[in-house]
Amino acid sequence: MATSSGPPTRHPAGATIYSVAERAGVSIASVSRVLQGSQAVSEKTRARVLQAAEELRYVPLAAARSLAVRHHEAHGLVLPELSGPYYSELLMGFESRAAELGQSVVLMLAQGKKDVPQAVRKLATRVDGIAMLGSSAIPDETVTALGGSKPVVLIAGDQTPAVDTVRAENTASAREVTAHVLGHGRTRLLFAGDPAAGPDIRDRYAGFVAAHDDAGLDAQPPVPVALREDEGTALADRLLKGDLDADALVCANDELALAVMVRLREGGLSVPDDVAVVGWDDVMTARYVVPGLTTVRQPVRELGARAADLLHERITGSAVPHSAQVIPTHLVIRSSCGCPPTTPTHPAPAARPRRTP
Amino acid sequence: MATSSGPPTRHPAGATIYSVAERAGVSIASVSRVLQGSQAVSEKTRARVLQAAEELRYVPLAAARSLAVRHHEAHGLVLPELSGPYYSELLMGFESRAAELGQSVVLMLAQGKKDVPQAVRKLATRVDGIAMLGSSAIPDETVTALGGSKPVVLIAGDQTPAVDTVRAENTASAREVTAHVLGHGRTRLLFAGDPAAGPDIRDRYAGFVAAHDDAGLDAQPPVPVALREDEGTALADRLLKGDLDADALVCANDELALAVMVRLREGGLSVPDDVAVVGWDDVMTARYVVPGLTTVRQPVRELGARAADLLHERITGSAVPHSAQVIPTHLVIRSSCGCPPTTPTHPAPAARPRRTP
DNA sequence: CTGTTAGCGCTTTCAT
DNA sequence: ATGAAAGCGCTAACAG
16 A cells, blocks of 8 residues: 555654553553543543653644544635735734644645635635635635635624625725825825725715715715726826826725835926825834825724634624724825825834744 | 534535435445546546536545545645745745645645744645745754655755755855946945854855856945845945945845835935945845845746646656756846936836735 | 445443 | 543555
8 A cells, every 4th residue: 555645755653652652551531531631531641641741752643633634723724825914914813823723734825726615615614613804715605615615704704694804904004094185185086996896995985975965065985996006006107197186095905005106206207296195004114205104004903803803703602793803094194195204214023023033 | 423523513524425425326446547547437427427426516526535545635835935936926826836736735834833834744634745945943863854755846945865955046146246237346245144043055155156257346244134125224224334344235135125225215325326226036126126126036937837847756756866956036126226227117017916805 | 236234433321 | 540442633554
């Protein structure tokens, strides 16, 4: 056997519960008991087992244990991809919380996969539950089907029956930035982003509209662009060309906002004098660019952590009703909105670890 | 049973090979055969099995399969954390390649874990091999011990016996940037970064020295700072205060370089006129800052992909000798080094996906 | 070509 | 308190 597919590895097999039992001179049941922390074991056997296990550096094989206990002690996470700080932060929050809960995390990136639903189904095969981004390009039906057999939590997704949800607050903060810009005397605001692209952006646009309502103004329809630098550049060009008119831009994310700012300046327009620009996410560049980008910071890490928590509750807990949690965001005012430049200095955030090893 | 620990889930169990066999009116062996693509099955049974499996949406339980075949079809990846584009790109490269190879990826972030070696050992329990960053704070002994029982590939780590290695080229490119800066007539260069922090930086410093040698100059000793913005700010302060003297700074990464640039300017010094600054990684901000940051771009994605490849080869392949692959890097010249500003425009790279859902 | 059967390593009754 | 034994779901001989 093991001729064709199996790994003809040069690597030894590793201790099993049998080898530990043998070494300790007890039955495998006893070994299992002490390792499971069962009460019913004499101090003596416990000691012997512990020692034997230690000497053999024994760690139970996950697959065997999973099969026996019928769960995996692993959380699945499905993300579209990983560019920019958003997903990374989310992942960090998710991973650390999961680890605290004793769960491994199996990561799957949807982008580039040819058959995502199939990949998700396969993932489901090795985890106890799956958290995924609302817009991971997973068909709704796949999600609900999955939700029927495994716990699923949707991150930044629409509320769905039979599925838990976590999201950052969007409408109120959108309303707040928009009002702030309006407060600077701007009247011709444009919202850049496609509300149809997902609940986050939809809600941000809703806040944009609400702020206009508050001010007795009419909000312009959204300019449905993708959240990428190239689209920001193109958007700025339309402004420069006169295809579009605005004295302020509320962009659905920073990448967009940043690209717009740069292109606008290249085109001879001043930010914020000619047009104010605000974004979403507070990426690193937002602090470095001049003028500093006013933006909405989302507690993305926290979002990931909550997702891991919810998943775990749903997996272990009983039939609590499905929740839809919302985490508050935070407006970061710099000067691209029209506010005077802040302190001369550039406040680097608290220690952020290195990137290169 | 299943009263205490097991997930008292409201979620159905899912089809097993038995239910499929029963539905198809064949034995479980036949089901296994057709699902494994075995030759020896009649067209008729194959069809029935396929149909039954389809109807039941059957996907074999990973744990059961793993136990039987004695491997996991999963790669482990250990990273220190995920801030900045470096690790994210690495992870993306790793994940996609792993997926192409039919491997799941189990991710573990070392940062914040109290007992990393233990966590790694646990990880080893559910994967066929582990790729990890050279400087993931994993003790050498843990690595080699691990390497004894499972394939291990070190990313950007030191060549180690019994372990494969992938890394980006460092010395030559460091030599190249340094020579470039020297070519601008700068003579008082300083290298910012701690060579003792890992092979990458050590090699970069080596290239820095080599370039000086080439020019018949003596290289200054390195300024051992961590690769973080706050340390960059502090470094700039030392320069401004006169504690340190330099007309050019070769920084071991962009975060450092960027923070230095900003603080230098705040302190009244001009970049590059008074002091030239170059970095490593080509982060997004490097393109946005003024002047544009000259930097070395590493093929990080490729690095991740190669790691996944190597791991897979080592897992499935026979006893090929341990390799130490080096992937070439690429110098990106902008104007922080003293070169005239390039094209007025700001070349956004090809479509980079959105960050916010 | 197909069914029977023996494990894979571990947990968990059930006796003792 | 401890051991024997029965699975968990799947693969892979081994007989037919």
